[in-house]
Amino acid sequence: ADVSACLITKTDTNPFFVKMKEGATAKAKELGMTLKAYAGKIDGDSETQVAAIETCIADGAKGILLTASDTQGIVPVVKKARDAGILVIALDTPLDPIDAADSTFATDNFLAGKLIGQWAAATLGNAAKDAKVAFLDLTPAQPTVGVLRDQGFMTGFGMDTKDVNKIGDEDDPRIVGHDVTNGNEEGGRTAMENLLQKDPTINVVYTINEPAAAGAFQSLKAVGREKDVLIVSVDGGCPGVKNVTEGVIGATSQQYPLQMAALGMEAIKKFADSGEKPKPTEGKNFFDTGVSLVTDKPASGVESIDTKAGMEKCWG
Amino acid sequence: MAQEPILTARGLVKRYGRVTALDHADFDLYPGEILAVIGDNGAGKSSLIKAISGAVRPDEGEIRLEGQAVHFRSPIDARKAGIETVYQNLALSPALSIADNMFLGREIRKPGFMGQYLRKLDHKAMEKTARAKLTELGLMTIQNINQAVETLSGGQRQGVAVARAAAFGSKVVIMDEPTAALGVKESRRVLELILDVRSRGLPIVLISHNMPHVFEVADRIHIHRLGRRLTVINPKEYTMSDAVAFMTGAKAAPTEPVAA
Amino acid sequence: MAQEPILTARGLVKRYGRVTALDHADFDLYPGEILAVIGDNGAGKSSLIKAISGAVRPDEGEIRLEGQAVHFRSPIDARKAGIETVYQNLALSPALSIADNMFLGREIRKPGFMGQYLRKLDHKAMEKTARAKLTELGLMTIQNINQAVETLSGGQRQGVAVARAAAFGSKVVIMDEPTAALGVKESRRVLELILDVRSRGLPIVLISHNMPHVFEVADRIHIHRLGRRLTVINPKEYTMSDAVAFMTGAKAAPTEPVAA
Amino acid sequence: MSEPTTAAPHHEYEKVLKESSTEVASFDTHDRTALQKFQHFLHSSPSAVSLIVLVLSLIIFGAMLGSKFFSAFALTLILQQVAITGIVGAAQTLVIMTAGIDLSVGAIMVLSSVVMGQFVFRYGFPPSIAILCGFALGALCGYINGVLVARMKLPPFIVTLGMWQIVLATNFLYSANETIRAQDIEATAPMLQFFGNTFRFGGAVLTYGVIVMVLLVALLWYVLNHTAWGRHLYAVGDDPEAAQLSGVNVKRMLISVYVLSGVICALAGWALIGRLGSVSPTAGQFANIESITAVVIGGISLFGGRGSILGMLFGALIVGVFSLGLRLLGTDVQWTYLLIGVLIIAAVAIDQWIRKVAG
Amino acid sequence: MSEPTTAAPHHEYEKVLKESSTEVASFDTHDRTALQKFQHFLHSSPSAVSLIVLVLSLIIFGAMLGSKFFSAFALTLILQQVAITGIVGAAQTLVIMTAGIDLSVGAIMVLSSVVMGQFVFRYGFPPSIAILCGFALGALCGYINGVLVARMKLPPFIVTLGMWQIVLATNFLYSANETIRAQDIEATAPMLQFFGNTFRFGGAVLTYGVIVMVLLVALLWYVLNHTAWGRHLYAVGDDPEAAQLSGVNVKRMLISVYVLSGVICALAGWALIGRLGSVSPTAGQFANIESITAVVIGGISLFGGRGSILGMLFGALIVGVFSLGLRLLGTDVQWTYLLIGVLIIAAVAIDQWIRKVAG
Numbered sequence A: 001a002d003v004s005a006c007l008i009t010k011t012d013t014n015p016f017f018v019k020m021k022e023g024a025t026a027k028a029k030e031l032g033m034t035l036k037a038y039a040g041k042i043d044g045d046s047e048t049q050v051a052a053i054e055t056c057i058a059d060g061a062k063g064i065l066l067t068a069s070d071t072q073g074i075v076p077v078v079k080k081a082r083d084a085g086i087l088v089i090a091l092d093t094p095l096d097p098i099d100a101a102d103s104t105f106a107t108d109n110f111l112a113g114k115l116i117g118q119w120a121a122a123t124l125g126n127a128a129k130d131a132k133v134a135f136l137d138l139t140p141a142q143p144t145v146g147v148l149r150d151q152g153f154m155t156g157f158g159m160d161t162k163d164v165n166k167i168g169d170e171d172d173p174r175i176v177g178h179d180v181t182n183g184n185e186e187g188g189r190t191a192m193e194n195l196l197q198k199d200p201t202i203n204v205v206y207t208i209n210e211p212a213a214a215g216a217f218q219s220l221k222a223v224g225r226e227k228d229v230l231i232v233s234v235d236g237g238c239p240g241v242k243n244v245t246e247g248v249i250g251a252t253s254q255q256y257p258l259q260m261a262a263l264g265m266e267a268i269k270k271f272a273d274s275g276e277k278p279k280p281t282e283g284k285n286f287f288d289t290g291v292s293l294v295t296d297k298p299a300s301g302v303e304s305i306d307t308k309a310g311m312e313k314c315w316g
Numbered sequence B, C: 001m002a003q004e005p006i007l008t009a010r011g012l013v014k015r016y017g018r019v020t021a022l023d024h025a026d027f028d029l030y031p032g033e034i035l036a037v038i039g040d041n042g043a044g045k046s047s048l049i050k051a052i053s054g055a056v057r058p059d060e061g062e063i064r065l066e067g068q069a070v071h072f073r074s075p076i077d078a079r080k081a082g083i084e085t086v087y088q089n090l091a092l093s094p095a096l097s098i099a100d101n102m103f104l105g106r107e108i109r110k111p112g113f114m115g116q117y118l119r120k121l122d123h124k125a126m127e128k129t130a131r132a133k134l135t136e137l138g139l140m141t142i143q144n145i146n147q148a149v150e151t152l153s154g155g156q157r158q159g160v161a162v163a164r165a166a167a168f169g170s171k172v173v174i175m176d177e178p179t180a181a182l183g184v185k186e187s188r189r190v191l192e193l194i195l196d197v198r199s200r201g202l203p204i205v206l207i208s209h210n211m212p213h214v215f216e217v218a219d220r221i222h223i224h225r226l227g228r229r230l231t232v233i234n235p236k237e238y239t240m241s242d243a244v245a246f247m248t249g250a251k252a253a254p255t256e257p258v259a260a
Numbered sequence D, E: 001m002s003e004p005t006t007a008a009p010h011h012e013y014e015k016v017l018k019e020s021s022t023e024v025a026s027f028d029t030h031d032r033t034a035l036q037k038f039q040h041f042l043h044s045s046p047s048a049v050s051l052i053v054l055v056l057s058l059i060i061f062g063a064m065l066g067s068k069f070f071s072a073f074a075l076t077l078i079l080q081q082v083a084i085t086g087i088v089g090a091a092q093t094l095v096i097m098t099a100g101i102d103l104s105v106g107a108i109m110v111l112s113s114v115v116m117g118q119f120v121f122r123y124g125f126p127p128s129i130a131i132l133c134g135f136a137l138g139a140l141c142g143y144i145n146g147v148l149v150a151r152m153k154l155p156p157f158i159v160t161l162g163m164w165q166i167v168l169a170t171n172f173l174y175s176a177n178e179t180i181r182a183q184d185i186e187a188t189a190p191m192l193q194f195f196g197n198t199f200r201f202g203g204a205v206l207t208y209g210v211i212v213m214v215l216l217v218a219l220l221w222y223v224l225n226h227t228a229w230g231r232h233l234y235a236v237g238d239d240p241e242a243a244q245l246s247g248v249n250v251k252r253m254l255i256s257v258y259v260l261s262g263v264i265c266a267l268a269g270w271a272l273i274g275r276l277g278s279v280s281p282t283a284g285q286f287a288n289i290e291s292i293t294a295v296v297i298g299g300i301s302l303f304g305g306r307g308s309i310l311g312m313l314f315g316a317l318i319v320g321v322f323s324l325g326l327r328l329l330g331t332d333v334q335w336t337y338l339l340i341g342v343l344i345i346a347a348v349a350i351d352q353w354i355r356k357v358a359g
């Protein structure tokens, strides 16, 4: 009869997840499914996600789309859901281990970081080896997305990441420091101020997402350095892409949450109809929904799209 | 006496949940007199004066001041109408200074621009007046008018509360057991103060359990029992034994309340 | 009299910040007597009995009970030693029942397994005893021993506090102004209770500002002034005027404290 | 000493007292309306209001959602979902009954669970010892709170606010933000997941965590109502000075309450491992708010000395019922938060109204 | 009525009072030690402790970090970073001085800023009107808090806990989580960013936000100390019943305090737009904790009636100095949280100590 699905996101306050929910809702309507959306209270709130999965089991859902806050911690309850015959698809963030979910539709966050790292290095050219880089990360708890993007950037920029699962153990002299932003403007501004005070010669800023980048830009503007610092970011939301157009952000790695959600919904529909589970992308252990670098200043050796194309695919 | 009462209450009722603290209580206060109110614990004496002074709103009944019906919604209204009260628990703010406490709710502002537009208080003027009032009443020697009230002894606090009422009461001064916790010496001072206030022409309502004190200073005695006025007696016509007998129900009271 | 004092204190000192509440105060209580303690407000009477009953720890000085030096660290210690106190502010827990209050800190447990291992209280037994004590003391008619204390009138509360002290005191009973807020009738009851307790052979310390009451019941009167014992007088040898004069410093006191 | 006969009253007037009437003030005797009787009932049984709200909300959601909600499975699911809140709420109840508040419960819970996990996986302790260490840690944190509150007389709000930050920071520094995976725990130290075990009858699924929560609340109910310690706790919350003077060792009581609170938080930490399977240093961030919400909706006074621990349990269940019910209805999560906010205010407003009217 | 002459005392013994001594209890007159004098000074000036801590921490970090920290630029940067906390802290101070607490300050701030932004961008209001609407909203939220606290006599903690959830949920539902970009605001409604404007002299950079914070605190200091309203606020916090009986309209005072708190939160919301450039519904999540922390470290009593608003400002600055200093030292953020936790407890412990010793 009626196919019902659940979408569980980390929060319902981050535009990224809001768009994901919109995409899923639109697709559900198109396919005639019912969709219930849940979210944690803040990033890192795993218990609410556990409760949400349990609710989906009680609700008799056919499938769950999940962006996990705690990729390891959530595994037992995901297993419970799968045991109850529910298709669990990890969206955006792979579980740990990745095969804990039936399937994963995700951006390669490491690649997203790597792309902006490469672009920044290529844009600076020779100056890259004397660059002063500031890292504006997510939260003190170092969630996996944050780690992947951060360490991806370092890899792309040509820094030694040491333990690739840990932020802050590097000793590359070009790293001015890491600070946390909570992924919003407020945190971005304060973190940027702190790092600028630590070293006023910063000329590259890695940011976890575009709101943090916007905050960092305000801070640079306040000291009159908005023109000579390169800000790179990840997300590809419409305000973010607009900021790339206007030169606030140099380049951003665009993800496709709407697509992730839509693909996920289709997979659930298919599973409900035929019992068939989605297959991962060739050569990867997850279904890659793709990431593209958006910039108006393409750098050689790094594939990118311009902001016009970016605006067409942006999500909020 | 042909004089009209300055303050009257008729048929006051106040219920607290299942307790009826006032049960159609009447009350009359004549100009220039000291009216004592006596009664057992829980008879409703404090409730009566709280109703009269606006601290609680009676459920029924009416209050008249100088013949005009009044409806006090708070002690502020009563104070504006000239009724000053010393409550059983004193009602002082411990952390504020003596001067602040005396002028609470009737602060003096600076003259001119500062006072009118910036509403700046005239601390100096208030301190001066407070010191003058305390000295005038000869009540006690307080070194520093800016001392916080919490640093004063019980007797000194009682003094401040009484002085405040005596200084600002323009029509009626009410005192609820002003000497309950006081020593012999301190009690005597308060009694003298009460007589002092009367000699300035103000009528006073005095609640007390101390019969000798009551018979010493009162012009009339209002006997309260089971939430209502039982009778009013003239202390010159009855003995303390009579009063206590009426108050505790040991003897039937004279039915007709006597006038002052 | 050749008897040894049951409770003595020597050289008690207690300072509160810059105030010296007790300034080398002495104290003696003899078996079976009613000892009244009188003094001005702030003379240090409450501080004295708090020191004796373990409610505050004196900075200096020593206390002896039946000749043994004692160091009470809390009222619990004093109670264990047989000293029961009615404090000026009663010290009852409003939300607990009368029975709970009477047995606070000395609850009765059920016999057998439940009581010993599960530490279950014997509510029945406590209620029974509480009712018996209140009735025995003929103090008042309380309908329901499980009533919360906050629902009682001031006089009833005072009764519960006094009954508790009278019921459990095995060596000494101390009462700090037990009649301050009470009416004529209620005060009389408390005085009768005090005499009652003495007739059971227990000595009592009574703090009061009411001279007639003091002279009525006391065997000896301890006069406290400026933080120390001024003198001890026999009420049969001195008049109230003398006592008040000593207490307020109007007359020099007899230098040698009289024995009981 | 001369034994005097009963002394004569000094004042002549006191002689008349013998004849004094024994009448007492008359109360209104008019029959009470049904509403007033109901109010009186509510007033005399502090957890009745929350129980009624709980039953009503069960009925309403049951009517709206049918068997999806009103099934053994869904109802026991609610129990599972509130188990942690219920256990932490029990700790919070004890502290709030002493007129305090414990903002550090969530942090202590998480740090205890991290210690239990890391002591096994980092240092290779046997699980039973590691669990004991977790409990010891909870007790220690509680002890520090207790000493600061009882001996140094600092306000509980501030002490536990500071403690919260300290413990949480310690948690992140110590754990290095590392989650211990469920699979590893299952393989090495299944004892840590003890409270995750379930037994079922029919559709009902009860975890050991649920059982321990119910047992804990029952035990504390017994202790609060039938032991001296419990009566003393009420007395301390009611008026600490009066309690001290009438023979309660207030400092020791307060310290014991905070220590017990810490121990219960450690228990919650253990149960948390059972619920999540894994040990996650980021868990339990809302345990403070949730436990306080449960206590408040359960009708326990923040001023101390009043209320029943059963009310807390009902309060937690009410939140659980609303959360699950609204989720199953598919409303936006934010509406749930909004409703719980309204519920909190409504709960105290009703409580206040009952107190006022029933007097 | 017969005017009686001064009545004679009934009791014989009262006649002796005329001769009674006027001696007063002797105080210890031994010279006070320097430490005691210092304690007395601290006791008589409530914000002195926090000022001293502030200066000390400036000196220590300055010594460790040199000109990186001890420059006009860095010091004014701290001011910029604490501007929002300082403004919200002013609101919190007023509420806490009435012995309340306002957990909804952060939520009201954010919702106000969202309303200011959305009214321009969604409905096309002129910025000035939109800002007025934001202020009106802040006042409304404060008014609801105030009515619930003052008229329904509900505990402030619970009222504002509920309000917090309600306002925050409303914020997310209304804003649909959409950020308004700084560039758009700059183009359409630069007035919203008013408080982001700066002026500089030398290395020092002051935003209008910093200026308004300082002016606000100065204004409130004047109001609290030199107007009747301020004295009444202290009286209400001290003992509301006594204040009521001695002529303060306590309900009106409480409502006015909560309304003012709401209005100040709206001001903070406006200043927040200035600081962030953009309007972000996810901002201000820590404003509650931060403002309470500033108040507590500033030596303002949670029991009401005591403390100075200047202390709050120093408290906020202390947190700012520590945060920046520790960041510049390169320590893990968690150490900052840990230290602030310790600082909170230490602040009240010192306060308690001073009170105890200075008596």
Ligand SMILES: Nc1ncnc2c1ncn2[C@@H]1O[C@H](COP(=O)(O)OP(=O)(O)OP(=O)(O)O)[C@@H](O)[C@H]1O
Pocket (backbone or CB within 6 Å): B016, B017, B019, B020, B021, B039, B040, B041, B042, B043, B044, B045, B046, B047, B048, C152, C153, C154, C155, C181, C183
């Ligand atoms: N706020 C209140 N709530 C409930 N009951 C109250 C309240 N105030 C007074 N009562 C009750 O009303 C009755 C009358 O109290 P009231 O204080 O007027 O007596 P009183 O004559 O002043 O006694 P006392 O001589 O002890 O001061 C008492 O039974 C008292 O318990």
Ligand SMILES: Nc1ncnc2c1ncn2[C@@H]1O[C@H](COP(=O)(O)OP(=O)(O)OP(=O)(O)O)[C@@H](O)[C@H]1O
Pocket (backbone or CB within 6 Å): B152, B153, B154, B155, B181, B183, C016, C017, C019, C020, C021, C039, C040, C041, C042, C043, C044, C045, C046, C047, C048
């Ligand atoms: N806890 C305290 N803190 C500070 N000062 C105190 C404290 N307790 C008592 N004092 C001071 O000690 C002195 C003696 O107080 P105490 O209560 O012993 O007097 P008292 O003789 O019982 O007076 P009263 O007859 O008014 O009850 C007073 O000056 C009082 O202000």
Ligand SMILES: [Mg+2]
Pocket (backbone or CB within 6 Å): B045, B046, B047, B088, B176
């Ligand atoms: Mg009274």
Ligand SMILES: [Mg+2]
Pocket (backbone or CB within 6 Å): C045, C046, C047, C088, C176
């Ligand atoms: Mg005393």
